[in-house]
Amino acid sequence: MLGVVTGGGTGMGRAICEALASEGCSVALCDVDMEAAAETQRICRSISPTGTISTHSCDVSSEESVESFRDAVVKAHGDAGSINLLFNNAGIAGGGSFLGSIEDRTKWDKTFAVDWGGVYNCCRCFLPLLVASEQACVLNTSSVNGFWATVGAASMHTAYSAGAMLSDVSTCLPLATALIHHQCDLSRSCTVRHS
Ligand SMILES: NC(=O)c1ccc[n+]([C@@H]2O[C@H](COP(=O)([O-])OP(=O)(O)OC[C@H]3O[C@@H](n4cnc5c(N)ncnc54)[C@H](O)[C@@H]3O)[C@@H](O)[C@H]2O)c1
Numbered sequence: 001m002l003g004v005v006t007g008g009g010t011g012m013g014r015a016i017c018e019a020l021a022s023e024g025c026s027v028a029l030c031d032v033d034m035e036a037a038a039e040t041q042r043i044c045r046s047i048s049p050t051g052t053i054s055t056h057s058c059d060v061s062s063e064e065s066v067e068s069f070r071d072a073v074v075k076a077h078g079d080a081g082s083i084n085l086l087f088n089n090a091g092i093a094g095g096g097s098f099l100g101s102i103e104d105r106t107k108w109d110k111t112f113a114v115d116w117g118g119v120y121n122c123c124r125c126f127l128p129l130l131v132a133s134e135q136a137c138v139l140n141t142s143s144v145n146g147f148w149a150t151v152g153a154a155s156m157h158t159a160y161s162a163g164a165m166l167s168d169v170s171t172c173l174p175l176a177t178a179l180i181h182h183q184c185d186l187s188r189s190c191t192v193r194h195s
Contacts, residue, residue: 001025002083004073006060006122007090009036012141014043016087021048028073028083030058031090052077060090060118061110063125070125082133086126088119088140 003020007013008029014036020027021044031037037055044053054076058069074080094111096104119140130136 001085002073002077002080003027003085003087004083004122004126005029005087005089006058006118007031008040008055009033010040013087013089014040016089017044017053018047020044020085021051021053024048024051025085026052026077028054028056028077030056030060030069032057032059060088060122061113063121066118066121066125070129074129081129082136083126083129084133084136086122086130086136086138088122088138090118091115091141091143093143093145 001024003016003025005013005016005020005027006029008017008027009031010033013029013031017027017029017040027044029037029040031040034055034057037057041053041055044051054073056069056072056076059065073083092111092114094107096107098104098108123138130138
């Protein structure tokens with residue numbers, strides 16, 4: 001069983017990698033922060049000394065970067081012709097006013113590129129490998145903040161909501177249609193973290 005995890009360097013991505021390793025799965029994780037990714041790899045190897053845990057530098061907002069990630073995953077896992085699990089976990093928070101400064105616009109564009117573009121790029125790139133396996137599942141992670149545009153004047157979630165929600169809505173239907181004849185499930189995990 002091979003699981004691909006985006007944003008596996010910290011937080012929930014790392015926890016997903018640890019859970020996969022403890023179940024004996026091979027893991028291919030990517031992140032933009034390779035120090036964090038290496039630490040996840042170290043932890044996973046201590047959980048599963050014989051498992052294959054590979055780390056990859058990838059910015060999910062770039063299609064080219066995701067394509068290189070996919071090619072590297074295939075190579076690192078013995079020319080794997082398929083994968084079983086795709087966790088679209090990498091995500092960032094951000095937003096700002098449409099009437100705001102250029103910085104607001106830059107933050108909006110970046111949040112949208114990662115939270116929407118990341119899911120889109122990874123689904124497109126990894127789909128052939130998912131449908132090539134006997135059993136597969138795509139899991140998208142979003143905060144409940146994906147459901148609303150703002151939780152108050154001091155805290156804008158506009159871009160996050162649009163990115164996270166749209167990535168789910170816009171990818172789920174075409175994916176479900178594409179996968180109708182395949183053993184591949186789609187799930188959305190919508191989580192709330194309590195501090
Ligand atoms: N933090 C929360 O309260 C919360 C709650 C619910 C859901 N979420 C969602 O869960 C997911 C994980 O959240 P988290 O709290 O563990 O976040 P986190 O910031 O701890 O981890 C996200 C990881 O993704 C990586 N990352 C960021 N941009 C990337 C990119 N362009 N390409 C590849 N990797 C990238 C980061 O380096 C980091 O390692 C996100 O999608 C987030 O929106 C977060």
